[in-house]
Amino acid sequence: MIEARIGKRIAPSLDSAGFSLDIEFQALPGVTALFGALGCGKTLTFDAIAGFARPDTGRIMLDDRILFDAASNVHVTPQKRNCGYVLQHDGLFPNMTLRENLLFAADRLPRLERHRRVSETLERFQLTEAVGRRPQDLSYGEKVRCLLARALMSAPQVLLLDEPSDGLDAPSRTEFHRLLRAVRGDFRIPILLATDDLEECFQLADEMLVLRDGRIAQSGRPLEILEGPASVEVARLLGISNLFQAEITALDPGRNTSRLRFQEHELTGTYFPGHLLGDRVWLCVRAGDLRVAGRNGARAETNQVPAKLLCVSEMPQAVRLEFSGDISVELARNEFERQKDNKDWLVEFPPAALRVL
Amino acid sequence: MTANWFPLWLSLRVAVLATLISAAFGLWLAWVLANREFRGKDLVDAVVTLPLVLPPTVLGYYLLVVIGVSSPLGHIYESLFGTPLVFTWQAAVVASTLHAIPLLTKSSRAAFETTSRNYEKAARAVGASDWRVFWRVTLPLSRRAVAAASLTAFARALGDFGVTLMIAGNLPGKTQTAAVGIYDAVQRGDTRAARVLVLALSVVTLGIVYAANRLGSRPVAE
Numbered sequence: 107m108i109e110a111r112i113g114k115r116i117a118p119s120l121d122s123a124g125f126s127l128d129i130e131f132q133a134l135p136g137v138t139a140l141f142g143a144l145g146c147g148k149t150l151t152f153d154a155i156a157g158f159a160r161p162d163t164g165r166i167m168l169d170d171r172i173l174f175d176a177a178s179n180v181h182v183t184p185q186k187r188n189c190g191y192v193l194q195h196d197g198l199f200p201n202m203t204l205r206e207n208l209l210f211a212a213d214r215l216p217r218l219e220r221h222r223r224v225s226e227t228l229e230r231f232q233l234t235e236a237v238g239r240r241p242q243d244l245s246y247g248e249k250v251r252c253l254l255a256r257a258l259m260s261a262p263q264v265l266l267l268d269e270p271s272d273g274l275d276a277p278s279r280t281e282f283h284r285l286l287r288a289v290r291g292d293f294r295i296p297i298l299l300a301t302d303d304l305e306e307c308f309q310l311a312d313e314m315l316v317l318r319d320g321r322i323a324q325s326g327r328p329l330e331i332l333e334g335p336a337s338v339e340v341a342r343l344l345g346i347s348n349l350f351q352a353e354i355t356a357l358d359p360g361r362n363t364s365r366l367r368f369q370e371h372e373l374t375g376t377y378f379p380g381h382l383l384g385d386r387v388w389l390c391v392r393a394g395d396l397r398v399a400g401r402n403g404a405r406a407e408t409n410q411v412p413a414k415l416l417c418v419s420e421m422p423q424a425v426r427l428e429f430s431g432d433i434s435v436e437l438a439r440n441e442f443e444r445q446k447d448n449k450d451w452l453v454e455f456p457p458a459a460l461r462v463l
Numbered sequence: 464m465t466a467n468w469f470p471l472w473l474s475l476r477v478a479v480l481a482t483l484i485s486a487a488f489g490l491w492l493a494w495v496l497a498n499r500e501f502r503g504k505d506l507v508d509a510v511v512t513l514p515l516v517l518p519p520t521v522l523g524y525y526l527l528v529v530i531g532v533s534s535p536l537g538h539i540y541e542s543l544f545g546t547p548l549v550f551t552w553q554a555a556v557v558a559s560t561l562h563a564i565p566l567l568t569k570s571s572r573a574a575f576e577t578t579s580r581n582y583e584k585a586a587r588a589v590g591a592s593d594w595r596v597f598w599r600v601t602l603p604l605s606r607r608a609v610a611a612a613s614l615t616a617f618a619r620a621l622g623d624f625g626v627t628l629m630i631a632g633n634l635p636g637k638t639q640t641a642a643v644g645i646y647d648a649v650q651r652g653d654t655r656a657a658r659v660l661v662l663a664l665s666v667v668t669l670g671i672v673y674a675a676n677r678l679g680s681r682p683v684a685e
Contacts, residue, residue: 156588158587184584184587184588185587185590185591185592187588189588189589190588190589191584191585191588193581193584193588195581196581197581197582197584197585198585199582199585199586199599199600199604200582200604201600201603201604202599210586210589210591210599211589211590213589213590213591213595214590228516256585256589257588257589260590261590279576331596429560457493
């Protein structure tokens with residue numbers, strides 16, 4: 107288990123605005139994703155854990171070892187931390203073959219053990235055929251496998267992966283995910299995965315930390331976070347585009363209903379615990395949860411909002427419709443085919459899909 | 464009359480030794496400047512640059528003070544080797560080394576700082592000591608730039624004049640290097656000897672600088 111409390115301030119300079127990192131988390135064996143956009147502090151967090159950046163405050167514990175403690179001035183060197191670190195943008199030594207790269211990482215093991223371990227690792231990561239090649243002659247997929255293999259050579263107590271699948275094509279990515287799941291099962295160490303790919307979080311992560319501006323905006327299981335983003339910022343990071351300012355006009359816990367007003371429309375939702383009548387809130391609805399219908403002269407029914415279709419864009423598995431009032435809807439393609447001749451549109455907000463923040 | 468090649472051979476011998484010494488010291492210093500943060504780092508950097516900009520007479524004077532017969536270092540040298548250091552060809556090595564170090568240090572530091580950061584990080588993360596990282600990762604990855612820097616330093620060492628004249632003197636057949644020999648020949652009015660040395664020195668130096676540029680312009684990791 108790794109427990110980290112890291113505070114670090116980077117003063118503004120000519121070419122960068124200042125940055126301050128202030129996070130606290132613990133990660134158990136399994137995959138913990140650090141999810142966030144560029145510049146949210148993922149790499150700095152990893153550098154602090156691996157010993158390449160010295161925090162100003164805080165404490166980092168790996169199992170029962172103290173790696174860093176500001177109060178007692180402990181700062182273990184990177185060599186002694188026993189962290190497997192897969193750096194962003196490669197890091198395989200270009201002057202060594204794949205085998206030499208692995209041997210380099212296993213240097214502290216006794217000679218026989220070292221060679222046994224290398225052969226074993228080559229097999230596990232399906233690199234046996236590429237063993238004599240240099241990194242520049244490897245495919246992206248092989249490179250990533252080799253990086254992972256090298257980081258695991260010294261039997262680390264924690265594995266740090268900094269956007270490892272960045273730049274991989276879809277098949278290599280799928281293969282890498284499969285490999286990482288196997289590693290998670292075999293090694294039983296905390297694996298921290300920095301990523302800006304939400305799908306990757308869902309596919310791999312047991313826990314997820316949403317990072318924003320050097321802070322943890324929310325943590326929990328990926329599905330929990332998607333179902334209940336803690337703030338409008340988190341909702342935006344998760345790609346939820348329908349976020350509207352709204353006011354609660356009625357709340358009835360007995361019948362489990364509520365009414366909301368947004369943009370001159372009245373919507374009925376389920377009861378929102380913890381909110382009061384008259385609260386100004388953010389209404390948050392996922393684009394895939396909305397439905398559409400043709401108006402065809404009929405009056406709008408409950409929770410239907412008349413809107414003008416502005417733009418249609420194709421997505422891999424669906425069609426995305428942009429309506430007036432900043433409403434976006436994602437429809438299955440066959441559903442859109444049925445509806446595409448509508449003149450006037452109604453957007454329906456199913457009560458169960460409404461969340462307030 | 465055959466030309467006197469002694470000054471040229473002496474220059475080459477002095478330059479080779481000076482380059483070796485400055486490589487050992489300069490690479491270490493370059494590594495420290497590229498990898499360590501400490502107070503007064505900028506000052507160290509400035510002091511290293513000084514030999515490039517100070518007049519040779521100033522440098523020569525400092526060296527006379529530091530390694531002269533009455534200085535502690537001069538005493539130590541004399542008790543070890545039996546003769547004073549100043550006005551020997553070994554003093555010419557010291558003079559050339561002083562000029563070679565800044566070139567080697569500055570270029571190597573730049574190479575260390577640009578070529579291999581990510582790789583060094585990766586190497587240290589898997590537990591490699593600084594020494595191992597340097598020999599197995601940093602140096603191999605910046606070898607072209609370091610080789611180019613060493614060649615430039617060699618060319619500079621080959622052509623040192625002012626400091627050499629001040630601390631090694633102008634003893635024909637003993638401490639007279641090519642650069643000093645040219646000066647001496649011109650003073651004597653022996654233009655033929657001067658011309659031979661000038662031509663030889665120019666050709667050798669041109670070849671070295673050309674090679675250094677070729678090395679430096681190629682990609683570092685092939």
